[in-house]
Amino acid sequence: MTQLGEGVHCATIAVDDVEGINVLFFKLVDANGKPLRNIPYKLVKSGASAEPTHLAQGKTNSKGKTTVASTTNDEEIDFYVTWAKLKMNKGFLKD
């Protein structure tokens, strides 16, 4: 029995254990269905602005998957691959 003041571990709840709650992921694969890992991405509610577009939320894992994109039933999510921004000086003799 747990004594008063004793530390307790947090419960680990697998997403499959939660009945009635939908969970959405994205997964990047190549044309042969093999996962593409380490791809930077951004997830936003569908229709919302993705600015700043160059800042990633994360990278796809070894299975090509994102983190949980949504736990709200029937919610729509937009997925973007993110790319760095590049500035160039186009002054005299520089191109």
Added chain:
Amino acid sequence: MPLKQPITAKNDQPRKTQKIVCDCSLLWSLAHQFTYLRLSDEVADNEYKLVDLYSARAKRIAATYARFYLETEDGGDKDKIGRYYWMALGAFASKTVACLLDSVQLQGMYMAFKTVPRGLGQGNMWLFTDIAASHWLYNNHRNNFDKGMMCGENRDAKTLEDSVKAITDDLPWSKESIAAIKYFKPSADIIKGFKLIKKFEEETDDETIRRHQLAQLIAIADHEQGAILQPLIYDNPDFACWADLQRKISYKWTKWALPAYEITFTHACDIDDEQLKSVAPDDMIVEDLQSRMEWISDVAVVFHDLMLTKNTYMAQELQTIAGGVNTPDAPLVY
């Protein structure tokens, strides 16, 4: 084809995974991004600025080639050192370009004529985009390079992801460069070069390995000279005119004002030891591919011999060149 973004999915099932199928466009876009970020400084989170100074770009390019050879680049494998043989020669060559760009002669010329430094800067930068991107892809997405989606044979700058294509199209000299090199369509020579890299990886006999290395060096040299540098700079009438003028002046007067065509196998710009350099013959017609390749074949033999007889020295020089990967830009670019 590039991804049509955004890709939207509805969370309407207990555990839904929305698959997004990508092709070579995404992988080549990552590879292109690697090349132009290497020539840039980070100024904010994932925001970069391209360095202006041609010689700083050339030093970073030389460093990147050296890092690929030394297997210290992104996705490298120390157990496979020696497979990217051309990269070692390319490091010395790009270092030489940096020295030329820094030389008094060229700085003087820079103020009066733009043709030569521009030609060197343009050729070096777009060759780098071509060759370093291929090696990065081989290092990081091997399963889709010469197997899987076969991206090594399927490259097209027209189908890069939108953001990367916009940047690539905006890079210096892009208008006259990308079309000239056929949108990076792989040549038979570069495909052969990568097949020889694979053979190197599978071979265990030292003699055969060395044969593969030299053959790979020649195959990629054929590609870079014939498919990239020839259309990029040597077919440019202004550059050819300048090269012709240089020959006439060189024959009549001293060469004090003109940089010699030579490559030195040292991290420094020059070296007295004649064994560590190769100077082009006076009768070389630099803008003529065949004439130039005759000298480059000689360079390859000298380099190959040095890599065997002075391997420790060559590795040390490459390590030093690799240290230039973050060469700073100049506060004021002339």
